[in-house]
């Protein structure tokens with residue numbers, strides 16, 4: 001976490017929480033995050049139970065297990081203390097696979113949290129809270145009722161549930177349901193300036209970008225990430241110019257039309 005803080009300088013930082021089951025570990029992580037200067041807490045809603053067996057620890061599955069945000073748990077003092085208690089005084093570094101199982105059980109338990117449980121976060125976090133992964137207007141309304149400061153309309157890039165409806169399909173209904181009562185952000189599938197244009201016109205206050213930045217990073221490191229962002233911004237600028245829109249503040253639903261073309265009809269033939 002400290003490396004990220006140092007690298008990001010004075011920029012505003014948001015922290016994505018894998019929400020542990022154990023409230024004492026959650027509180028401890030939030031203390032660290034706050035002390036590190038993070039301003040916004042993003043609670044991801046995509047943490048289904050991880051399907052794995054102990055035997056997987058001896059297979060190629062292991063690198064995957066060890067990659068799942070373990071550092072957040074392993075470096076947390078309360079997690080370390082509780083791990084020592086249950087492992088006869090060991091540290092996560094001594095038996096990382098066992099510690100990873102403990103962390104996965106906390107952060108990816110698959111247990112359902114009800115809306116009232118947001119109180120735990122409120123108690124330990126006094127900054128804005130954003131829920132990431134809202135796909136239904138009913139949930140957006142509940143999020144507002146429970147006082148969250150923002151929602152991210154997202155299907156997590158379509159990687160979590162096969163057949164999940166596209167986030168852009170749901171955005172207008174969600175915006176209609178909650179209006180300006182919370183800040184509506186959007187992600188999943190932003191690849192061009194026209195994509196950004198549409199999401200903003202449908203009522204998102206901002207969009208987030210996932211894989212394109214990773215692709216840029218893979219191809220050309222920091223320069224690649226910068227290039228992807230610059231291209232997206234330039235493409236948005238061009239799209240707005242072609243549509244005769246001077247400012248993102250002028251984007252609205254009336255600019256768009258939903259059109260079905262013959263080619264959109266899918267066939268199995």
Ligand SMILES: Cc1cc2nc3c(=O)[nH]c(=O)nc-3n(C[C@H](O)[C@H](O)[C@H](O)COP(=O)(O)O)c2cc1C
Nearest residue numbers: 044132154156157187188189190208209210211212
């Ligand atoms: C490999 C991979 C891992 C991801 N891991 C997480 C995660 O841990 N938490 C989360 O909230 N979203 C996760 N996401 C979803 C992204 O945060 C983001 O919502 C999504 O990638 C946006 O769609 P895009 O990649 O089409 O821009 C992941 C996405 C990918 C592709």
